[in-house]
Amino acid sequence: MTEHAEPALELISFCIGEQEFCIDVKTVREIRGWTPATPIPHAPGFLKGVINLRGAIMPVIDLRNRLGLGVTIPETRHVIVVVECHDRLAGILVDAVSETFTITRDHLQPAPDMGADELRFVQAILSVDTRLITYLRMDDVFPPQVSQAA
Template structure:
């Protein structure tokens, strides 16, 4: 859970194509290289499958696909960001991790309402150093049934 009383947020950013996204650094457990996932029958198309993380079976989500930006063709340069969401571990497949940074909470701007359902994944937009970074709401990226699929 995020601490809404803190004056600043510590975030970690990553890239999907030319776009930059970020999540709360407190949700990140580790960053690991791409590992092929074992597909799960009848899983949603954005779920790459599951991997074995030190004895625990963990779902891996293709974040590009989940956000409606296409399908990732994983290569060795891709990484899995292991996050804890709803008291479960899950991985998000991204192109690359960029940096960790801190922003004042009052610099978060709401996403524009354009009537697109995928915007529910967006917690805020951050304007920083001539770039826009999309702050993702991980609870919506990982719905409860996806976490339970593993």
């Protein structure tokens, strides 16, 4: 009897404050330094604005704000991770990118069920060495109307 091993996940981690988060590396198109975004009138607070990415207008989400962790005051050290979500490109503003790593699915622990709406962003929690890393569900971080802003 042969066992079918599930494929490993390749993830990229980044920091917001003291917390570490990760997403599937397959969704990442590029990592770029902070570029000031042009604000959009009446946009949600988590939408920093839009930037021009080689001729394409792309929304930039303040991930700290989107996750309810405060507001990012962008500086040159901040990074925009360009991801593809809902068949569109969008940027997430983070403090810094940490690393890429590979894990097996048995490292994924479900998020605690606390009835909080914000947990819809959390796909799983990973225990890697002595760190806890929150694996984000990008489809919920980028609501369809934001991905259509561009």
